[in-house]
Structure formats: C-alpha cells, structure tokens
Amino acid sequence: MPSTAPRSYTATPARKVAFLGLGVMGYPMAAHLALAGHQVTVYNRTTAKSIAWCAEYESLGGQKHASTPRLAAQGADLVFCCVGNDDDLRSVTLGADGAFAGMEPGAIFIDHTTASAEVARELYGAARTLGLQFIDAPVSGGQAGAQNGLLTVMCGGDQAAFDAVQPVAMAFSRAFTRLGDSGAGQLTKMVNQICIAGLVQGLAEAVAFGQRAGLDMNQVLDVIGKGAAQSWQLDNRGKTMAEGKFDFGFAVDWMRKDLGLVLAEAQRNGARLPVTALVDQFYGDVQQMGGCRWDTSSLIKRLG
Structure with a gap:
C-alpha cells in the first residue's frame, strides 16, 4: 500500500535532495518529495527501511539510499531530516560520517525534528562555519498530516x-512559515x-464527565463541535477517546519528550507553565499504566 495519499503538487524545478530519517513522519515526507519530481537520496539508521522506501518509489526513477548521512548529503542542494531528539540530530549532522561533512558550500540543511532551540542554534552556528545553511523546521499535523502532505511547518x-x-518543502506542507531567526521554529x-x-x-x-453523566x-x-468548544483535538480525538481507542496517532512517549523540552526552555526564560507541568505528570501516569505508545488522547485513562 502507498505511504502517501494522492495530492497535486505545484510545479517546481527538480532538485537533488536528501532525506535523513524514515520514521512514521519522514517516510511519507520523503515520498512526497519524490512524487513532486525531486531526486531523493534517503538514509535511515535501519538500512532495511531505506531499501524498502527505494523499492516502493523505484518507478519514479532517480531515488536511492546511502549507508551514512555524509554519503546521502553528497551533491544534494537540500538535506531534509526528521529524527528523534537532540542527540539523534547531532549524530546525523556532525562528525566524519555526518551530513555536514558531505554537504557542499551553500547547501541547506532543514531539520524537521522536534528538538531544543539550543541545539538548533548550535547546529546553525556549526553550519555557518562550514559555509552551509541550517533551518530549524519542526512540524505539526501528525502521521496523517505527513501521509497527506498537509503538515504545518514552523521555521527559524x-x-x-x-x-x-x-x-520544495511545500510538497509535504500546507503551510511553511518563517517565524524568526535560528531557534524560532523550535x-x-x-x-x-x-x-x-x-x-x-x-x-x-469533558468526555469522562459526560460519560459519568450518562x-x-x-x-x-x-x-x-459546532460551537465555541470546537478544536482539532475535539474533531479528531473526541470520539475515539470516548471509545477508548488509542492505538494510533502521536505517542505519549513523544509528547513527554516534547514537554520536557518545553519545561526546560521555560526554566531558562522564566515562563510559568503550571498546567503544562501538571499534564506532563499526568502523561507520566499513563506511561506507568503501560501506555507509552498510546495516542496522547489516552489521558482519559487516568480518569476511568
């Protein structure tokens, strides 16, 4: 089965690009770049995933995989990346086998990992020293957004x-917006x-209350959902939450990682986040219940 939903693409000149990280987000994002006509070289820590991606999109021509980030980045105008965390990001950018070592002066690295603003600024500086460019560009829209090519991308x-x-990035985006200097995207x-x-x-x-009320x-x-309470979460997670279905979507483990970044940044800038800190603890409770890979809407399990 194809990883991406059919969509139309705005014509752009074909570019030679690389994509590092073929997880649930990166796999379809790289696919949209290929479907939009770009020549894509992919890298994934598990090589079998890269081979499978190339096999799925071989009919488009020009797609290939590389054994290291450096080899994937060689000759690429743009190097896209979507990995797990700060350490993963450093591992694919820095060092002898990192992408920066393979990129040519003037090439641009675009990081879609949700990471710290601190690492974004660190890698922006490292890239500039080498004559490269670095954009921090985390995404919102989840797995469905990646598959449908409708992600919201926040850039610094x-x-x-x-x-x-x-x-080029509009191949997998509904909005791709610059918010400021390095770190602003994160x-x-x-x-x-x-x-x-x-x-x-x-x-x-609200759902737990309504259920108790019969x-x-x-x-x-x-x-x-037709009034002031409407939100994406209500529209997309309300009914599945009520049904106790959590085997999809954005995992609790990932949300805790993200909230850890939020709370660390708040310590630096002095922001007060009492509700966020409390919900982070609640997600910790869900992890203790065995819900590490449940969708984030599993918060209701605490209220049963």
Whole structure:
C-alpha cells in the first residue's frame, strides 16, 4: 500500500535532495518529495527501511539510499531530516560520517525534528562555519498530516535560506512559515505543544464527565463541535477517546519528550507553565499504566 495519499503538487524545478530519517513522519515526507519530481537520496539508521522506501518509489526513477548521512548529503542542494531528539540530530549532522561533512558550500540543511532551540542554534552556528545553511523546521499535523502532505511547518533561520527551501518543502506542507531567526521554529513548536497539552486534558475531563453523566458522547461531541468548544483535538480525538481507542496517532512517549523540552526552555526564560507541568505528570501516569505508545488522547485513562 502507498505511504502517501494522492495530492497535486505545484510545479517546481527538480532538485537533488536528501532525506535523513524514515520514521512514521519522514517516510511519507520523503515520498512526497519524490512524487513532486525531486531526486531523493534517503538514509535511515535501519538500512532495511531505506531499501524498502527505494523499492516502493523505484518507478519514479532517480531515488536511492546511502549507508551514512555524509554519503546521502553528497551533491544534494537540500538535506531534509526528521529524527528523534537532540542527540539523534547531532549524530546525523556532525562528525566524519555526518551530513555536514558531505554537504557542499551553500547547501541547506532543514531539520524537521522536534528538538531544543539550543541545539538548533548550535547546529546553525556549526553550519555557518562550514559555509552551509541550517533551518530549524519542526512540524505539526501528525502521521496523517505527513501521509497527506498537509503538515504545518514552523521555521527559524535566515530569510534567504528559507526562501530557497519553501517551494520544495511545500510538497509535504500546507503551510511553511518563517517565524524568526535560528531557534524560532523550535520555540513555536513548544507553543504548539503547550496548547495541545491543555486542550487534550480538558477534552479528557469533558468526555469522562459526560460519560459519568450518562450522555451519548457521540451526539454531545457533534453538538459542541459546532460551537465555541470546537478544536482539532475535539474533531479528531473526541470520539475515539470516548471509545477508548488509542492505538494510533502521536505517542505519549513523544509528547513527554516534547514537554520536557518545553519545561526546560521555560526554566531558562522564566515562563510559568503550571498546567503544562501538571499534564506532563499526568502523561507520566499513563506511561506507568503501560501506555507509552498510546495516542496522547489516552489521558482519559487516568480518569476511568
């Protein structure tokens, strides 16, 4: 089965690009680049995933895989990346086998990992020293957004580099926006996760309350979804939350990683995040219940 949903692409000149990290997000993101007509070289820590990706998209021509980030990045105008955390990001960029070692002066590295603003600025500086460009560009929209090519991408970095990347990145984006200098993309993603944490906890409490009250929650969610309570979380997670279905979507482990970044940044900048800190603890409770890979809407399990 194809990893991506059919969609139309705005015509852009074909570019030679690399994509590092073929997880649940990176696999379809790289596919959209190939489907949009770009020549894509992929790298994944587990080589079998890279081979499978190439086999799936071999009919497009020009797609290949490499054994190291450095080899994947050689000759690429743009190097996209989506890995797990700060340490993973450093491992694919720095060192003798890192992408920076293979990139030519003027090439641009675009990082879609949700990572710290600190590592974004660190790698921006390292890239500039080598004559490269670095854009921090975390995404929102989840696995479905990646598969459908409809991600919201929040970017930090130099304007000229952003302008060069945007037309290509629209292959997997509904919005690709520069928010400021290096680190601004990661900080914006933190704002996004703060909003989600509070919304999901509120939705969990509302659904649990309605169930205790004996209401038909499918009907209730249909009604309140037409009013001021409407949100993406209500529309996409309300009914599955009520049904106790959590085997999909954005995993609790990933959310705890993201909230850890948020809380560490808040310690640095002095922001007060009492609700976010509390919801992070609640997600810890879900992990203790065995829900590490459950969708984030599993917060309601605490309230059963």
